[in-house]
Amino acid sequence: MTTHTRTRRPFYGDLRFLIGIALVIASVAGVWLLVGAARQTTPVLQASRTIVPGEPLGSSDFQVVEVGLGPLTDDYLAPQDLEPGMIAVRTIDDGELVPRSGTADADAGRTTAIVITSTGAIPASVKAGSTVELWQAPPSKDGRSFGDPRILVADAVVASVAEPEGMLSDARTDVEVVVDRADVADVLSAMNGGAAVSVIPAGPGE
Template identity: 40%
Template sequence: MSPGSTRTRRRFWVDPRFVIGLVLVAASIAGVSAIVAGSDRTTAVYTARHTLTVGDRLTKTDLVETRVRLGGAADLYLSPTVEPGLLVTQTILAGELVARSAVGAAAGELTTSVVVDVPGRLAARVVSGSVVDIWSARATGPGEYAPPTILVAQAVVVRIVIPTGIIAADNGQSVELLVPKANVADVLEAIMNGDALAIVPVNTPVVP
């Protein structure tokens, strides 16, 4: 038997407390890193390159992409995912974040919304987004009306106004409609004259 064969191999022993300590240190470092990363999380939004006034149409040259910490408020501001071309509805100062509430669709140049009272019930197909014709019958006397005619064609229903308060009228409904600005005067005149208004859906459902 050789002398080397009588030697006892030295066993490597690790204190479990040492392992636990390493795990705790690693977890602490990971936690701190996560907190730092979370606190440094920013969102890309638009700021105004120069002062924008009501009626201006937004272009990319008017906007600067900026990364800021907004947290849960990010959805309140215009982000680069939104295509320019919107209209400014509130003054936005140079360097100010562009709030979504300060801009509107370009279609607002040609259309606007009005609320009309319609006697009786609405057709079931009259819902938000429906395309409708507004018919009007001019009042000629107490309870008397001229033959109805189309007052506005191809109006769009924005919403059905839900009555609130102690007394809710059950003999009609109010409807907010998107109409061409060129027809607003006619609609307001019909309302002030007490004309009878009706809303008729344009689209006809396909019958199976």
């Protein structure tokens, strides 16, 4: 009678099988965690209008939206984070989620708003939130002409543009701009000195 001996599977074969099972389980668990994280949403503030630097922030400026930001949640302002005295420190576009880095306490503000009268027509693309350059042409000694124009402020932000009124409205337009406090003296000096001040869109796409 012939006796058949049973061949035993090598140990490393069982080990590979167990490792394969472990990898499958880890993969499934990872996918489950990602899906679960994607479904978790957090209430954050979304701008309901364009907000320019230096503007005080209030609840009427925002709407609350539920979004899944994952690890980026702390980078954005939640409803409970909005406190009295907060201002924008950069332009926050209409519909943009409000980043914490775009807000600060009023005491930290370095900008102020000032109204200038542009001696030239304002392009239709210039609106609240647009970045513009302010140019000035100083008056001549006899007051009958102007000298060569030169840049006055390189990065002002438009807060508002006055609505046109009358037939001559295209020639001179009042524009409220936000400038660094360090530039205020130069702007006022140009205006009070009778310089011709022009608002020019800054950069491509403006």
